Amino acid sequence: MxxxxxxxxxxxxxxxxxxxxxDTIETIDFGGLVHGEIVSTQLQGSHGVTIDARNYSRSFDLAVAFDTHRTGTRDDDLEDPWSMGNLVGHTNLGNALILQENNYGIGDGVADRPDDEGSRPAGWIRFSFDEVKTGIGFDILDLESATAEASSLKLYLDGSLVASIDFMDFVDAGADLYDPTVVYGNNSANRIGIISADDLGIEGFDTAKFKLGGSMAIDTIKTVPAxxxxxxxxxxxxxxxxxxx
Ligand SMILES: [Ca+2]
Ligand SMILES: [Ca+2]
Ligand SMILES: [Ca+2]
Ligand SMILES: [Ca+2]
Known part of the structure; x- marks a missing residue:
């Protein structure tokens, strides 16, 4: 050049x-994807993010879109209306993102039977951003028990771990990130408000890795550019x- x-x-x-x-907040809502679509680089152009995954129990590692509006899916815990949590009811979430449990019909890039991995722990889904971020918020769907499905969000900058957020903290009255509106349980849906780099005592992060303790989905990833x-x-x-x- x-x-x-x-x-x-x-x-x-x-x-x-x-x-x-x-003050821009960028939102990834997984809209525009097909139910079962394997997600990797589709959001690179629009959101500057690449997504990859690791399934501890399978030979395949797939992050897959799951349409929460559907009925009769392989996992009705991921279908709205939501039974509990701060997004209880018919909250319109559209597609969420799951760690895929089976590999039926994945050859065409769309899993034929979308279903979230139920092993405990299940694995992780990672978001690698092109630019540094100074805040993140997200939705947690169908996390049944903070203890049984111990889950967390790990934030990295230039490959180094800079912060670890335990999902237990949102329901622990003694924790800094406690949010009394968060209720976990079967078919639950909860929105976690933006957690800033300042809150965490860090400069920022360029990678967000959701460690999934069991069957669950994530959605509505909101980030704040540095x-x-x-x-x-x-x-x-x-x-x-x-x-x-
Ligand atoms: Ca969504
Ligand atoms: Ca297919
Ligand atoms: Ca499942
Ligand atoms: Ca469930």
């Missing part, structure tokens, strides 16, 4: 980043000025 081309791509990147506001992204705005202006000369 020539120096001019590189300069131009830096400008383009800066301008693109500059279009987002400082302010550093917006510092590029000044650089963008410099680029424009230089090109005009």
């Amino acid at each position: 020539s120096t001019t081309m590189r300069a131009l791509s830096v400008c383009a990147l800066a301008v693109a980043a500059g279009t987002a506001g400082a 302010p550093g992204t917006f510092a590029l705005l000044g650089l963008g202006g410099a680029c424009v000025a230089r090109r005009r000369r």
Whole structure:
């Protein structure tokens, strides 16, 4: 790449980043995917994220979209209306993301019988972001028991673990992240509000790994881009000025 081309791509990147506001929250709701679709790089273009998974009990490691509006699926605990939790009732969540338990018909990229892994612990689903984030919120579906299905979110920056959030903390009255509206149980749905890097005492993270203690799904991943992204705005202006000369 020539120096001019590189300069131009830096400008383009800066301008693109500059279009987002400082308070922007980016949401991944898994909309637009087919029930059973294996998710990996589909959200790269729209959300700058790559998703991968590990299933401790299988020879395949698949994160799969699950349509919570359906009935008669392989796991009706993942169908709305939700029985309990702070999203109880007919909360319209559409697709959620599961760790797939079987490999029926996966050859075409769409699992024929979407079902979440029930082994305890089940495995993990990882979100690798292109840019550093300073906050994250998410939905937890069908986590039955915080103790039996011990689950957590691990945050990494440049490959180093920087924070670990135990899902037990949301229901433990003594914990910093306690949220009295969160109720776990069969067919439950709970939204965890944005947890900021400040809350966690970290600068930020670029990878979020959900460790799944058992059968469950995650959804509505909300992230806050790091302010550093917006510092590029000044650089963008410099680029424009230089090109005009
Ligand atoms: Ca959704
Ligand atoms: Ca198929
Ligand atoms: Ca299941
Ligand atoms: Ca269940």
